[in-house]
Ligand code: MUC
């Protein structure tokens with residue numbers, strides 16, 4: 001019997017407004033652009049995937065528009081006619097013919113896994129070997145750009161029990177202002193919440209030394225990517241210098257980076273992201289290197305919508321320990337959704353959909369409404 005083949009791949013640009021401006025060191029987001037992938041197979045099964053980055057080209061080397069162009073022009077012709085049931089073979093073929101483009105690769109692999117899970121009647125986590133958990137802890141990022149508004153947002157989310165850990169995006173203002181902002185929020189929340197910061201590479205190493213000492217003093221729990229991503233040795237020096245854990249984010253993409261960073265202990269914690277690593281299987285390879293080096297794990301996001309966040313959750317759910325939890329709150333930052341099946345966030349965690357594949361269903365009306373015309 002012949003296996004079903006991939007017949008058609010569509011990459012759709014979808015623009016969704018954010019619930020408020022989201023300030024990062026490199027950009028202010030007022031909307032999120034997702035590339036939604038629809039992968040149609042000859043047995044009538046459709047797989048869905050998402051390739052999403054942050055702020056056009058300001059965060060990484062792939063933009064939503066380049067991802068759509070590259071999927072249409074290069075990925076789709078390579079995949080059409082291939083066996084839809086052999087994900088490793090399809091991704092090997094892509095890897096052999098396409099350099100880089102890890103976020104697009106992640107979206108394609110997600111769609112292949114979703115389709116095959118639906119075909120077999122099992123979840124994506126099951127395809128990856130099985131889930132250890134059906135829920136994951138999820139923090140919230142405070143990034144309104146205003147200290148008082150951030151405190152009010154945190155107080156509200158604590159009161160309704162939706163989150164108990166807050167990540168602050170800093171580095172877009174002078175270090176003294178950033179530190180005063182963080183200290184004010186930590187003081188207001190006290191022991192009721194964990195507070196972490198993400199500098200998104202904004203400081204040079206000497207500024208980082210001075211500033212992290214102050215953040216440690218203020219009781220901050222975790223410092224994410226304080227310096228430029230290429231400075232692996234700097235990350236190792238900072239990791240050694242401070243008690244407060246340092247997390248590698250932008251420095252860490254695939255398993256090669258993970259190996260290089262682990263060898264010099266460039267970080268106490270690794271931020272895993274399916275987009276950075278080029279897919280779900282690849283992110284688990286990064287996790288394996290971290291585990292071998294006794295580096296803790298954190299489930300990161302590129303602020304994907306529901307499809308990308310749930311794909312990440314399926315991969316992360318197969319890991320033994322995710323000591324620093326996750327930040328898979330992307331769907332909550334958007335004013336609307338393009339799937340029928342909303343994900344539940346409560347008690348500071350996400351309930352991972354358990355249906356076949358990702359366990360999600362596209363809402364075609366909404367997709368059409370938000371699709372870039
Ligand atoms: C990043 O660098 O971690 C994750 C949460 C958030 O607000 O931004 C992202 C990106």
Ligand code: MG
Pocket residue numbers: 198200224225249250271
């Ligand atoms: Mg980060």
